[in-house]
Amino acid sequence: MISARALEKRxxxxxxxxxxxxxxxxxxxxxxxxxxxxGKTTLLRLVAGLVAPTKGSLEVGAERGELxxxxxxxxxxxxxxxxxxxxxxxxLYRVPERRERLGMLLERFGLWEARNARAGSYSRxxxxxxxxxxxxxxxxxxxxxxxPFTALDEEGAMLLDRQLAELRDGRTVILSTHxxxxxxxxxxxxxxxx
Amino acid sequence: xxxxxxxxxxxxxxxxxxxxxxxTLPAMLLFxxxxxxxFHFALPAGAxxxxxxxxxxxxxxxxxxxxxxxxxxxxxxxGALEGLVLAPCxxxxxxxxxxxxxxxxxAAVQVVALPAFAAFFGPVGWETVAGVALASVGICTxxxxxxxxxxxxxxxxxxxxxxFLPLAIPLVVGGVGASISSEPLEFLAxxxxxxxxxxxxxxxxxxxxxxx
Amino acid sequence: xxxxxxxxxxxYGVVFVTVLVYVAIIAAKLARLERETAExxxxxxxxxxx
Amino acid sequence: xxxxxxxxxxxxSRVPALAAAAAGLVGLAIVFAFFVAPEDxxxxxxxxxxxxxxxxxxxxxxxxxxxxxxxxxxxxxxxERYDLESYVAVHMGTxxxxxxxxxxxxxxxxxxxxxxxxxxxxxxLFLVLFLFYSAYFMLRFSIDEGPRRANISAVYALFGVVxxxxxxxxxxxxxxxxxxxxxxxxxPQMTGSMFLTxxxxxxxxxxxxxxxxxxxxxGKRLDANLRELREALTA
Numbered sequence: 001m002i003s004a005r006a007l008e009k010r011x012x013x014x015x016x017x018x019x020x021x022x023x024x025x026x027x028x029x030x031x032x033x034x035x036x037x038x039g040k041t042t043l044l045r046l047v048a049g050l051v052a053p054t055k056g057s058l059e060v061g062a063e064r065g066e067l068x069x070x071x072x073x074x075x076x077x078x079x080x081x082x083x084x085x086x087x088x089x090x091x092l093y094r095v096p097e098r099r100e101r102l103g104m105l106l107e108r109f110g111l112w113e114a115r116n117a118r119a120g121s122y123s124r125x126x127x128x129x130x131x132x133x134x135x136x137x138x139x140x141x142x143x144x145x146x147x148p149f150t151a152l153d154e155e156g157a158m159l160l161d162r163q164l165a166e167l168r169d170g171r172t173v174i175l176s177t178h179x180x181x182x183x184x185x186x187x188x189x190x191x192x193x194x
Numbered sequence: 195x196x197x198x199x200x201x202x203x204x205x206x207x208x209x210x211x212x213x214x215x216x217x218t219l220p221a222m223l224l225f226x227x228x229x230x231x232x233f234h235f236a237l238p239a240g241a242x243x244x245x246x247x248x249x250x251x252x253x254x255x256x257x258x259x260x261x262x263x264x265x266x267x268x269x270x271x272x273g274a275l276e277g278l279v280l281a282p283c284x285x286x287x288x289x290x291x292x293x294x295x296x297x298x299x300x301a302a303v304q305v306v307a308l309p310a311f312a313a314f315f316g317p318v319g320w321e322t323v324a325g326v327a328l329a330s331v332g333i334c335t336x337x338x339x340x341x342x343x344x345x346x347x348x349x350x351x352x353x354x355x356x357x358f359l360p361l362a363i364p365l366v367v368g369g370v371g372a373s374i375s376s377e378p379l380e381f382l383a384x385x386x387x388x389x390x391x392x393x394x395x396x397x398x399x400x401x402x403x404x405x406x
Numbered sequence: 407x408x409x410x411x412x413x414x415x416x417x418y419g420v421v422f423v424t425v426l427v428y429v430a431i432i433a434a435k436l437a438r439l440e441r442e443t444a445e446x447x448x449x450x451x452x453x454x455x456x
Numbered sequence: 457x458x459x460x461x462x463x464x465x466x467x468x469s470r471v472p473a474l475a476a477a478a479a480g481l482v483g484l485a486i487v488f489a490f491f492v493a494p495e496d497x498x499x500x501x502x503x504x505x506x507x508x509x510x511x512x513x514x515x516x517x518x519x520x521x522x523x524x525x526x527x528x529x530x531x532x533x534x535x536e537r538y539d540l541e542s543y544v545a546v547h548m549g550t551x552x553x554x555x556x557x558x559x560x561x562x563x564x565x566x567x568x569x570x571x572x573x574x575x576x577x578x579x580x581l582f583l584v585l586f587l588f589y590s591a592y593f594m595l596r597f598s599i600d601e602g603p604r605r606a607n608i609s610a611v612y613a614l615f616g617v618v619x620x621x622x623x624x625x626x627x628x629x630x631x632x633x634x635x636x637x638x639x640x641x642x643x644p645q646m647t648g649s650m651f652l653t654x655x656x657x658x659x660x661x662x663x664x665x666x667x668x669x670x671x672x673x674x675g676k677r678l679d680a681n682l683r684e685l686r687e688a689l690t691a
Contacts, residue, residue, distance in 0.1 A: 012601030013683050050276060052406035052603050065282030075277030077207070077268055079214045091203045092281035094196065118214075119272075134277070336615075343608050347598035357595060357612075360588035361619060364626035371629055384629060388622055395618055402531055402607040410501040413566035417505040417559045418486070421512070424555055428668060435675050442682050449689045 001026040001142060001172045002047055006056035009042050016042040018194055019056060024172065026061065026141075029164075029186050032176040034193030040176035043193065044146045045071070047174060060142065062172075065093055068140035070148055074131035078120030082111055082130050085119055086137055093138035105133040109159055125153030132160065143167065145175040149182065200283040204291025209298060211268050218264040219299055226257040226307040230314050246315035247322070247373040251366050253307065254326065255333070259358060261299050262337040263344075263351040265292055270345050279405050289338055289400035297334040304330065321382070325372035328385035329365040332392060336361050339396045342403050364388055471670045478667040481660035488653040502566030509559040511658040512552050513578055515665045517620065519549030520585070524617035527610035539606035540676055542613055543596065548669045550589045552661075556582045577627050584623045588616055 004022040008015070017039030024030055032040050045051045047060055048069040060067070076085040083102065090098035106112050109129040114122065119130060128151040135143065149157055164186060167173060175183060180190075212218055233249040269275035278288050304326055312318045337358055344354040365388060371381035489507040496503030523545035530538035560579045565571050574580060592612055599605040 013687060015687070048280065050280070050406070063282065064280065067280075069280055071276070073273035073276070075274050075280075076272060077211060077274055078272050079211050079268065080207070084210070088203060088207050089277065089281065092200060092278070092283050094282070339611075343595060343612065346604060346608060347595060348600075349594075349598045353591070353594055353598055356591040360584055360591065361615065363584055364619075364622050367626040367630040381629060384625060387625075391618055391622065392615075395614060399531070399611040399614060402611050406603040406607065408501070410566055413502055413562050414504050417562045417566075418508060420558050420562070421508055421555060424551065425664070425668075428551070432671060432675065439675075439678055439682065442686075446682065446685055446689060449686075453689060 001028070001061045002059070002174065004056065004058045007043075007046065007053055007058050008055040009039070009046060009051060010054045017046070020191070020193065022191065024174065024189060026172050027170050028172060028188040029183075030172075030174040030189045030191060031180050031183055031187040032174065032191045032193065033178075033180050034176075038193040040193055041071070041146050043191075044069075044144050044174065044176055047142075048144050062140070062142035065138065066141040067144060068135035068138065068142070069144045069146075070131055070135040071146045072151075074119070074127045074134075076119045076127070076130055076134060079118060081118055082106060082115045082122075082133075085130065086133055089134050089137055095138050102133065102137060105136060108163075109133055110155065123153070124151050125156050128152050129156045129159070132156075132163070136163075141171060143171060143173045143175075145173070147176055147178065149177060149179065197284055197287055200287040201291045201294065204278070204288060205294040205298075208268075208292060208295030212295070212299065215268075218261055219302060221264075222257050222261050222299065222303045223306055225260055226253055226303055227310055229253040229256065230307070230310055234314055243316045244374050246311075248370050250307075250311050250315075250318075250322070250373075251329075251369050253311075254304070254329070254369075255359075255362050255366060257303055257307070258300055258330070258333045258337060259355055261296055261303070262333075262341045262358065263354055265296050265338055265341045266345040270350075275345075275404060285401040285404060286397045288404065289335075289342070289396060293334045293338040293396075296338055297330060300330050300334060319373070321378035322369075322373040324382055325369040325378070325385060328372075328382060328389060329369045331389045332365050332385065333362065335389065335393045335396050339400055339403060342400070346403070361392075469674070471667065471674060474663065474667040474670055478660065478664040481656065481663050485653070485657040485660040488649075488656050493650050493653040494647065499567050502563065505559055505563040505566065507653055507657045508661070509556065509563050510578075510654070511661040512559060513556040513582065514658060515661045516549050516552035516556055516582070516585075518662065519545050519552060519665060519669070520589070520613075520616055520620065523549060524613045527613040530606060530610045531614075536606075539610065540680075541673065542610060544669055544672050544676065546589060546592055546613055546616075547672065548665055550586070550593075551668075552665060553582055553586050553589065557586060575631060577624065577631065580627050581620070581624050584627075585616070585620065588619060592616070 002022050002024040004020060006019040006021065007017070008019045009017040020039075020043065032043060034040050042051065046053055046058060048067060049060065049064065050069070076082075077088075080088070083106070086102035086105070087098060089095075090102055095101055103112075103115075106115050109132060111126060111129055111133070114126065119127065122130060128148070132148070135145070148160060152160060161182070164173065164175075164183065177183060180187070230249075230253055233246075233253065237245060237249070266275070269278070275288075279285060308318050308323065308326065340357040340361070341354055344351060344357060347353055365385065368381045368385040368388065372378040372385070375381060485507065489504050493504070493507065495501065523542045526538045526542035526545055529535075530542060557579065560576065560582070561571050564573045564576060564579065572579070592609065595612060596605060596609045599608060
């Protein structure tokens, strides 16, 4: 699913990611660990295609429409409601039965009551859960989660745990975190960045 | 047809954002009317009608600049541009959708500005209206792309006028020419040529402005 | 010199001066590069001895 | 640590030969411009500015075109050194563009008594281009180094090349008084030796521009290699 050879990223003199090799089979659950500044976020953004490698090669077996990316930003419009945000992405990702699917996701992540409130009025935890809905909306083959637990409230974290457990049906997950113990039982591969 | 659907989705999103936030359109309306009033006092009594026509175009260009500076504000405040770039749609649809939305705002402002100009200064002929329409297409297409470039820079809106004004010079020439020259069709054809040439270039190159 | 000749001299002079300024900039760059390479050479030497 | 520079292997540098050729040709052009070409009938001696002014303008166009060509290659993903070459070419174009404005202004003062003439199409066009390409550097220096800056600079350089004909047409349209320029539509109105002088001057200025371009490129690549060396040594 993901294969990288001496993949490296630099911004001029600054090195964002030291050369790394990857060989990830479809369906595996990869946990990326490493200190701050070791390049976890850069690696995930490279896999998502948001940034281009400076050196080395990278092949990702998922088209743009088949991968879901959750970063530090929720990537939702503050002035639109939760439903309007998900409807916008649903159209762009051509999600079949858009309305039903986004309703189900909002329900599952406990945002149904606040569905018609502006995303700007959401708390940090609710915003992260809305971002999770956006990431899972098009049922992605490859799920890229950049430290998903950091901004989540306790309830959200439990919901995410249950969600990750259910996701193992042939889907590939690559997730970076500071607390690997939490996802240790699910992990099938580990990448430690120096 | 899904390309046009994406463009429609994105344009509607911008219109809905503006209706909800209501910060760009009122600002542009007030700006253009107050600019015309300032021009009235700036023009000496004996100034002929041609000078006034020129001032109309100055007002339009700088009002457009105000709108363009806000064009990518929603994306920048929420980082949502990355969400759009991640989506499977063609990235030029992001540019086209935004251009259409900015065009709608600019048209709404001109619906007020032209009658106000006619009242303050002098009659506004069909050539001027045609010139304004054609020039606005060029302003929105090129301006939206330049605004995306400015959004990626550290200086944000400060650099947008520097990028935009040299490219707007031919539009002002075409517009003023259409308003005052004896054969306006020549100038209107030139504006059309500008729109087509630069629209194609924007359409082909926008992807590289928003992604690596 | 007639005014025409003065202007011609000015025009060619401007071109000449620009090229000279350019050469001066390149010379300044060379001096900086020379200093940097000396620094790096020292760094390399210290690395080998250390 | 044998690391040939990532951009290109240290080729047998042709720059010294290039610089020598440029110096020789420029010298020859000056000799021709002042001693071989006959005095112009109506403009007198000030016409001799023409032999440098127009070639400098044409070279500036060539530099902008070269910068756009390199930008296009960069966008087509051909390699990473095209961004640097596009940048240096545009830089060269801006220098020669400024020279065009300066010499053109001096020529306008000498021939028609004014430092600036809106009727002179070439001059006005270069003013527009000068504004446009100055913004190129403002834009480039306001974005952090990386692929994003390279892409945006490349796209902007492409806009410049489309702007040249469009602006020229706009200026020609906007101008109601057609001013007598040497190059009227049916080609140069110059006698044999004048045209020969012009061609030599043109070749000289183009060679000079290319030499300066290669020199600056070398300087920039040296910087890049040194930075990499420093990175390696201090890592």
